[in-house]
Amino acid sequence: MNRxxxxxxxxxxxxxxxxxxxxxxxxxxxxxxxxxVLIFFTEEHFVHAGRLHELILEQTQCECITGCSGMGVISHxxxxxxxxxxxxxxxxxxEIRPLALAKYQELEYSAGVTQQLSEALNDCSEEQPLFFFxxxxxxxxxxxxxxxxxxxxxxxxxxxxxxxxxxxxxxxIQFGPDIVTLNGAAGLAxxxxxxxxxxxxxxCATLGEPMFVTEVKDDLILSLDGIPALxxxxxxxxxxxxxxxxEATQQLLLSFPLDPEQPxxxxxxxxxxxxxxxxMATQGITTAEIVHQGGVLSFAYRSPKSAEDDLRxxxxxxxxxxSGSPTFGLYFNCASRGEALYGRPNVDTQLIRETLGDFxxxxxxxxxxxxxxxxxxxxxTYTGVLVLVYL
Numbered sequence: 001m002n003r004x005x006x007x008x009x010x011x012x013x014x015x016x017x018x019x020x021x022x023x024x025x026x027x028x029x030x031x032x033x034x035x036x037v038l039i040f041f042t043e044e045h046f047v048h049a050g051r052l053h054e055l056i057l058e059q060t061q062c063e064c065i066t067g068c069s070g071m072g073v074i075s076h077x078x079x080x081x082x083x084x085x086x087x088x089x090x091x092x093x094x095e096i097r098p099l100a101l102a103k104y105q106e107l108e109y110s111a112g113v114t115q116q117l118s119e120a121l122n123d124c125s126e127e128q129p130l131f132f133f134x135x136x137x138x139x140x141x142x143x144x145x146x147x148x149x150x151x152x153x154x155x156x157x158x159x160x161x162x163x164x165x166x167x168x169x170x171x172x173i174q175f176g177p178d179i180v181t182l183n184g185a186a187g188l189a190x191x192x193x194x195x196x197x198x199x200x201x202x203x204c205a206t207l208g209e210p211m212f213v214t215e216v217k218d219d220l221i222l223s224l225d226g227i228p229a230l231x232x233x234x235x236x237x238x239x240x241x242x243x244x245x246x247e248a249t250q251q252l253l254l255s256f257p258l259d260p261e262q263p264x265x266x267x268x269x270x271x272x273x274x275x276x277x278x279x280m281a282t283q284g285i286t287t288a289e290i291v292h293q294g295g296v297l298s299f300a301y302r303s304p305k306s307a308e309d310d311l312r313x314x315x316x317x318x319x320x321x322x323s324g325s326p327t328f329g330l331y332f333n334c335a336s337r338g339e340a341l342y343g344r345p346n347v348d349t350q351l352i353r354e355t356l357g358d359f360x361x362x363x364x365x366x367x368x369x370x371x372x373x374x375x376x377x378x379x380x381t382y383t384g385v386l387v388l389v390y391l
Contacts, residue, residue: 001095002091002092002093002095002327002391003029003030003031003032003091003092003093004029004089004090004092004093004327004328004360005024005025005026005028005029005031005089005090005250005348005360006024006025006029006075006076006087006088006089006328006360006361007020007021007022007023007024007025007026007087007090007092007269007350007360008020008021008024008073008075008077008078008080008085008086008087009021009085009086009087010080010083010084010085010086011086012044012045012048012084014045014051014052014055015051015055017045017052017086018052018055018056018059018086019059019087020179021086021088022059022060022088022090023161023284024057024121025088025089025090026059026060026090028188029090030257031090031092032092033061033062033092034060034061034062034090034092035062035064035091035092035093035094035098036062036064036066036090036091036098036100036124037056037060037062037065037066037067037088037089037090037091037092038055038066038067038089038091038132038188038330038362039052039065039066039067039086039087039088039089039175039222039284040067040068040069040070040073040074040086040087040363040364041067041069041070041073041085041086041087042069042071042083042084042085042165042166043069043072043079043165043168043172044060044073044075044083044084044085045069045084045086046069046165046171046173048097049069049173049175049180050180050376052086052175052362053175053180054241056088059290060090062090063100063177063178064098064099064177064306065100065105065175065176065177066100066101066102066174066175066176066177066186066187066250067088067174067175067186068082068134068163068172068174068175068364069136069163069164069165069172069173069174069364070161070163070164070165070335070364070365070366071132071164071165071166071167071335071364071365071366071367072085072293072333072338072364072365073085073086073087073187073362073363073364073365074087074331074333074348074349074361074362074363074364074365075087075361075362076177076349076352076353076360076361076362077349078318078345078346078349079333079338079345079346079348079349079365080376081339081340081345081365082339084263087362087363087364088362089328089362091328091358092349093327093391095192095391096190096192096193096391097190097192098188098189098190098193098214099120099124099129099188099189099190099191100177100186100187100188100189101117101120101176101177101185101186101187101188101189101200102174102176102179102180102181102185102186102187103116103117103120103176103179103181103184103185103339104174104179104181104182104183104185104282105184107312110111113135113140113184113185113344114144114148114254116146117145117148117185117187117337118148118152120236121152121154121156121189122152122153122154122208124154124156124189124191125191126153126154126157126191126192127154128154128157129154129156129189129190129191129193129218129254130156130157130159130189130190130193130196130273130387130389131155131156131157131158131159131160131187131188131189131261132159132187132188132189132387133145133158133159133160133176133185133186133187133370134160134161134162134163134186134187134364134366135160135163135184135185135186135234136162136163136164136172136174136182136183136184136185137162137164137172137366137367137368138141138155138164138171138172138183139183140183140185142162142368142370142379143379143382145185145370145377146376146377146378146379147251148219149376149377150285150376150377154351156189157196157372158371158372158377159198159330159332159370159371159387160187160332160366160368160369160370160385161332161333161363161365161366161367161368161369161370161383161385162366162367162368162369163186163364163366163367164335164366164367168365170188171183172266174186178202181298181349183192188222189193190389191286192389193389194242194245194390194391195322195389195390196387196388196389196390197318197321197322197326197387197388197390198371198385198386198387198388199268199315199317199318199385199386200314200369200371200380200383200384200385200386201267201307201310201311201313201314201384201386202265202266202267202272202306202307202310202382202383202385203272203302203303203306203307203310203334203336203337203341203382203383203384204253204255204270204272204300204301204303204306204307204382205300205301205302205303205305205306206255206265206298206299206300207236207298207299207300207301208236208298208299208334209298210257210265210296210297210298211224211225211232211296211297211298212224212294212295212296212361213291213292213293213294213295213296213297214293214294215293216228216291216292216300216312217282217284219286219291220279220282220284220285220286221284221285221286221287221291222282222283222284224297228283228284228326229283229284229285229286230278230280230283230284231283232299233248233275233278233285233299234248235251236299240252240301245278248275249274249275249276249278250274251301251302251303252271252275252299252300252301253273253274253275253299253300253301253382254272254273254274254275254289254292254297254298254299254300255270255271255272255273255297255298255299256270256271256273256289256291256295256296257269257270257296257297257376258270258271258294258375258378260295264295265298265300266310266313267310267313267314267317268302268371268373268380271289271379271380271381272380272381272383273288273289273301273381274287274288275287276288279368301337302341302382304341304343305340307337307342307346308342308351311347311348311351311384312351312355314386315351315352315355315356315386316355316364318356318386318388319356322388324391325356325357325359326356326359326388326389326390327359327360327389327390328359328360328361328389329352329359329360329361329386329387329388329389330361330362330386330387331348331349331352331354331361331362331363331384331385331386331387332363332366332369332370332384332385332386333348333363333364333365333366333369333384333385334362334365334366334368334381334382334383334384335365335366335367337382337383337384338363338365348384349361352386356388361373368380368381369381369383369385370385371383371385
């Protein structure tokens, strides 16, 4: 019988923290042995990362270890976004095959991280393995990974988030079976998973009706519904009473539907992107998303009420797909969500428990989110990505 346990610690001492989480995740969960270990931790544990890895090996006798640092950590009991936090999930799952990975650029001219990951994942014998992925956000471009994932031979299903810290330095940490690395990329692949379900929840509410992109030049959006794009942007900024254009570019977002033929702007159906620049000469605006003439977009802003409503809808969709209790779950949350968005703690984890019940769950707050969609792996921002595994 499969067993999965979770431990949470707020201790900064590595020996105390690992003893606490191993007791909860392994001893109290009554795991007969440990097949894999997943760990997420905050910036306060950076200095102890090597010791954490050593202690896990010693106390679990399991070499299938992976995980990373994040701005905060998540368990089924609590979200920690301020102060030290460490969560650990241990699994006894003899019916599925785990593969823990951590890759880094060893030498300037050696194989790159993307190539190393591609080779490792293509060695999976099964079609569509499930892969949880935690790449560093400071040294790696997510689209390089996305392009690689979308061309893997075995159609790996990828979900994850960008590994980061609290913003004080451009360093993240990743764990592998026999390595602790800085600014690398780590992950945990599973072969033989009989069923998993995943959902994406948005933080943003859209403003007004969607608009057509009526003129584009290079990376500039020149007009929306025939009106200069900067004029539209400025009018919306005035309506929302932003004090200047800098605040407007920080707060106003563009929302792009994944399917422009049937556009929706909630759940996994939309991608939120910042306005990255304005061009006074052409009255155009730029964004990180590739935009085509004839496409559709909507202006949006972060909204705690909209985020909570969208999360409830996502959880109900997942429950309708499978009303049973998940064996375990992972939740990848944007660093701008949590208490920073709602003004109160543990909103997401409480809603997950209320809707889906109590089951082993961990995750972390990252710099972006990744989720497998029918159109391929997508880069999300300001979202939460929940993956439920049923064994």
